[in-house]
Amino acid sequence: MTRTDSTTDETDIEAGEPSADADDTAAADDSDGRASEAVGTATPTLSLSGVTKRYGPTTALDDVSIAFEPGRFHGLIGPNGSGKTTLFALLAGLARPTSGRVDAETARVGYSFQEPRYYPDLTVWENLAVFRGFVDDPPPESWLDTLVEELRLGPAEHRRADELSGGFRKKLDLGLALVKRPQYLLLDEPLADVDDYSRRRIRSFLESYRAGDRTVVVSTHNVAAFADLFDRVTIIVDGEIRADGPPADDVVGQYRDALE
Numbered sequence: 001m002t003r004t005d006s007t008t009d010e011t012d013i014e015a016g017e018p019s020a021d022a023d024d025t026a027a028a029d030d031s032d033g034r035a036s037e038a039v040g041t042a043t044p045t046l047s048l049s050g051v052t053k054r055y056g057p058t059t060a061l062d063d064v065s066i067a068f069e070p071g072r073f074h075g076l077i078g079p080n081g082s083g084k085t086t087l088f089a090l091l092a093g094l095a096r097p098t099s100g101r102v103d104a105e106t107a108r109v110g111y112s113f114q115e116p117r118y119y120p121d122l123t124v125w126e127n128l129a130v131f132r133g134f135v136d137d138p139p140p141e142s143w144l145d146t147l148v149e150e151l152r153l154g155p156a157e158h159r160r161a162d163e164l165s166g167g168f169r170k171k172l173d174l175g176l177a178l179v180k181r182p183q184y185l186l187l188d189e190p191l192a193d194v195d196d197y198s199r200r201r202i203r204s205f206l207e208s209y210r211a212g213d214r215t216v217v218v219s220t221h222n223v224a225a226f227a228d229l230f231d232r233v234t235i236i237v238d239g240e241i242r243a244d245g246p247p248a249d250d251v252v253g254q255y256r257d258a259l260e
């Protein structure tokens, strides 16, 4: 468990070389003493407590507390600029809070953000295999076949990543998020650019992925695309949580009301 307490650091999402997952960052946290291993925690948690995140004069998150429970399909809903990506970056260990506390076992967190990361000159399969090589205790290689099948990556399996269409790039990034079969899967707009047929397959795959103690957190402003899957919804506006709990029968209406 990596616990990141309040700092005044303004570290942002790391740019540059593709990285396997957030584990490297967690290791860096340990080495400079700004995070510590929590012991004796029975249930792995993913949570923020009283977290504020500022970028210079901009407050991206303002005193946010939220816990992501095992076995949930959790919707994080908010308009552009509301703080969703920032919240994910904190949970993935890619950024530090300005104040407050982040509890995240980053080795169990997989993520796909809006900017895909992959090795451009490797094929889809090679990317999946390389990222699998970064994982300490990887699932069997057959898991990669499952991902290719379920994410409808087959037609592009042997094509270079930099030659892929936008939709296939998105699906490859989803695959990279899933390579280590994470307990917590954080997905930022996972269906953007994806064709209708693939959408249906990916939606039902994600629905089944939540089984057991796995948690899927989807960040989106396209509420309708996932409304029937959510069993918990957090609405975030201007860096503040406006609603957090079981979804209303009409999630789209619930979101509209929160924006007014």
Ligand SMILES: Nc1ncnc2c1ncn2[C@@H]1O[C@H](COP(=O)(O)OP(=O)(O)OP(=O)(O)O)[C@@H](O)[C@H]1O
Pocket (backbone or CB within 6 Å): 012, 055, 056, 058, 059, 060, 078, 079, 080, 081, 082, 083, 084, 085, 086, 087, 221
């Ligand atoms: N690196 C940064 N430097 C300065 N401001 C930033 C940075 N990253 C985010 N912000 C600001 O923080 C606020 C929250 O941004 P964030 O990207 O978290 O929102 P979002 O909900 O993910 O938006 P979108 O739906 O458009 O992706 C915005 O005002 C944004 O301009």
